[in-house]
Amino acid sequence: MPEVTYIEFDGTPHRVEVPLGTSVMRGAVDNNVPGIDADCGGECACATCHVYVDAAWLDKVALPEPGSQEAAMLSFAAVAQPDSRLSCQITMREELAGLVVRMPEGQH
Amino acid sequence: MDANVSFDPREDAYSKPLDQIDVSVPELYQNDVYQPYFERLRREDPVHYTADSHFGPYWSVTRYKDIMSVAINNQVFSSRWDLGGVRLEDQVQGYERPSFIQMDEPDHGERRKAVSPVVAPGNLARMEGLVRERTITVLDNLPRNETFDWVKDVSVELTSRMLATLFDWPIEDRHRLMFWSDVTVCHVDTPDAPVHSEAERYTELQKMATAMKALWDERAASNSPRYDLISMMAHADATRNMDFRELLANCSLLIVGGNDTTRNSMSGGVWGFSKYPEAYRKLRENPELVPSAISEIIRWHTPVLHLRRTALQDFELGGKTIRKGDKVAMWFVSGNRDEDAIRDPHELIVDRPRAREHISFGFGVHRCVGNRLAELQLRILWEEILKRDFEIEVMDKPKYLRSNIIHGIRELPVQIH
């Protein structure tokens, strides 16, 4: 199973196996990785599953289309950056094995 | 409709013809009899049309999933004040309040971003110590084995202080903010409402805005960074030039948002635990459950009963055709009790799996900006209650506000043992 590394805001890393077809948000929540709240359960409706995608992975994890629901929600997340994504909208696939994401200071 | 013994809401809800069901009647919430009506609607007519009500014709969306789909579809379902706003009760012409909750993109987003840092995680971490200090003071001064009103002595005390802090408003004058909050949310035809006409409401809110404007001018002129809501609006590009009417509207939005809902959650939790004493026992034995317990309290109480949208085009929902221009109410109070989305929804369960996935804060771009602040205040309150090992006995049923929008608890007599 492919692995994802989640790095907490204080730098603590968590390496977790995330099944193909499952979202990066689910991978964290189902394995009790702290720092992702996911208040809407993955409906792209709350922006509390916000992560920063590691620079090395930005070409494989496309950024959200401007004007999309994800872009709209992300624009309200605390401290959104150009490498921000909502992790419920990233689905695990082979080429993302080894993905690294960082968590913001808090979800809002 | 009196809350007398002969009236059986379940009987009434199930014997009426469906098209006679009107869940906008404020007495349903004042008398705490609304659940059976929603239960029937969720089963038999989840997207329900009421042709005739005090607030005109409107749709009721009652299931969790349907509410979510309306909330996130802001292309079709508008919040705009000039189309009527976000309450079933239309904004009255001449007295509209163009706050950012009642705007669509891009106007809404620009303004929301000006204030959201005040209640974002970074700033909240700075506030935690202050919130805890105040909570301790309030709890340590409560009487023992003697009846007092939890609403007045705890919920209002704590949330009014928080509100004064958010605006950096003189703390000894905080009761004026609470008064303006009540003025904003009341239905003016309620007999003991603080104001009795739209004109009177507007006059009071103008007094509020005048006071806020004075603070605004002072803070706009100062360059030292401050983190209150007024300073943030006075300095942000999107809001610094706002006119008096918009200032009035946004301050009244933030006054209500910043206290009323949290106040009622503080009371609702005590009432909930008195109905589910097992849940309270479990929490006392497992204080690490506080974060999930407060999400559960916010779900179970549902401080905002409904919010309204106006359809910008025809739209199919649940087999019904909503027409362009129709009013659509998202009944959060029903979505949070939807058996298809939430197991045993009427029960207060402190270790509920996925407790955060309630619908009380709304969803989509207008989702509550103050949700983490509300959670912070509630978390600290319950942590400190548990530390003191309070046994809170509720002496009588809560008295509820006459409102179809705010699930308000006006009085809750309790004793602490």
Ligand code: HEM
């Ligand atoms: C348990 C407590 C609270 C509940 C249940 C609650 C509920 C809600 C809901 C349902 C909305 C969605 C509006 C919509 O979709 O049209 C909302 C928005 C909002 N809330 Fe809260 N709220 C709470 C606490 C707070 C606090 C503490 C603040 C303090 C600043 C606040 C400020 C706001 C503001 C400014 C908006 C408008 C956001 C926008 O339109 O973008 N709320 N709230």
Ligand code: FES
């Ligand atoms: S879980 Fe709500 S937006 Fe991702």
